[in-house]
Amino acid sequence: DAKTTQPPSMDCAEGRAANLPCNHSTISGNEYVYWYRQIHSQGPQYIIHGLKNNETNEMASLIITEDRKSSTLILPHATLRDTAVYYCIVRARSEKLVFGKGTKLTVNP
Amino acid sequence: DVKVTQSSRYLVKRTGEKVFLECVQDMDHENMFWYRQDPGLGLRLIYFSYDVKMKEKGDIPEGYSVSREKKERFSLILESASTNQTSMYLCASSYEGSRGLRQGRRETQYFGPGTRLLVL
Numbered sequence: 001d002a003k004t005t006q007p008p009s010m011d012c013a014e015g016r017a018a019n020l021p022c023n024h025s026t027i028s029g030n031e032y033v034y035w036y037r038q039i040h041s042q043g044p045q046y047i048i049h050g051l052k053n054n055e056t057n058e059m060a061s062l063i064i065t066e067d068r069k070s071s072t073l074i075l076p077h078a079t080l081r082d083t084a085v086y087y088c089i090v091r092a093r094s095e096k097l098v099f100g101k102g103t104k105l106t107v108n109p
Numbered sequence: 110d111v112k113v114t115q116s117s118r119y120l121v122k123r124t125g126e127k128v129f130l131e132c133v134q135d136m137d138h139e140n141m142f143w144y145r146q147d148p149g150l151g152l153r154l155i156y157f158s159y160d161v162k163m164k165e166k167g168d169i170p171e172g173y174s175v176s177r178e179k180k181e182r183f184s185l186i187l188e189s190a191s192t193n194q195t196s197m198y199l200c201a202s203s204y205e206g207s208r209g210l211r212q213g214r215r216e217t218q219y220f221g222p223g224t225r226l227l228v229l
Contacts, residue, residue, distance in 0.1 A: 034217070041223070041225075042222055042223065043113075043199050043200075043201075043220035043221050043222050043223045044152070044199070044201075044220045045220065046217055046218070046219055046220075049217065097152070097154075097201075097218055098151075099151045099152040100151060101151065
């Protein structure tokens with residue numbers, strides 16, 4: 001199963017774009033990259049996922065490098081409510097989702 | 110929107126009590142999961158279910174059992190609660206069926222709000 005590496009914490013100014021990096025150098029060809037976030041004391045919230053093409057939805061954009069060894073989650077206009085722990089997950093061969101330690105994003109006013 | 114609900118947000122029980130945690134999803138998902146989350150340990154899978162009356166052990170099933178009598182409902186049971194079961198319990202559900210998962214298809218799990226259980 002591929003593992004991911006994320007910075008433990010990041011800060012972002014309100015209204016600016018938040019770019020959260022993730023390394024997954026051992027990802028397999030059929031594994032997707034998922035992003036979830038968890039706001040304090042709540043359940044994880046699905047954000048976006050992708051295989052090799054860039055993806056965008058109403059919450060965020062996902063940029064995956066051509067070699068698929070890394071990706072970046074982009075929150076285009078961060079708000080205070082985006083303060084959370086963000087998890088980059090590469091789906092394991094089994095049905096399990098394996099959450100690492102994630103990146104604690106703090107959006108500052 | 111997918112909705113996953115859990116019966117309680119906060120629960121306090123005594124050691125030795127039998128505890129039931131209920132989870133309901135309204136999206137006709139085949140798969141349902143129970144996790145616990147502890148500081149420094151991340152999310153750990155306890156049990157999951159592909160379909161009604163089917164269950165599979167996750168990474169830490171000891172001390173727990175589950176029940177899936179209806180597709181929309183997945184119950185986690187602590188037969189005799191212990192203090193080391195104090196934790197945040199999270200339920201999740203996803204659409205792809207077991208055949209799709211074994212074929213390597215993607216899954217998107219949607220989580221409930223969590224139940225904070227304190228065992229005294």
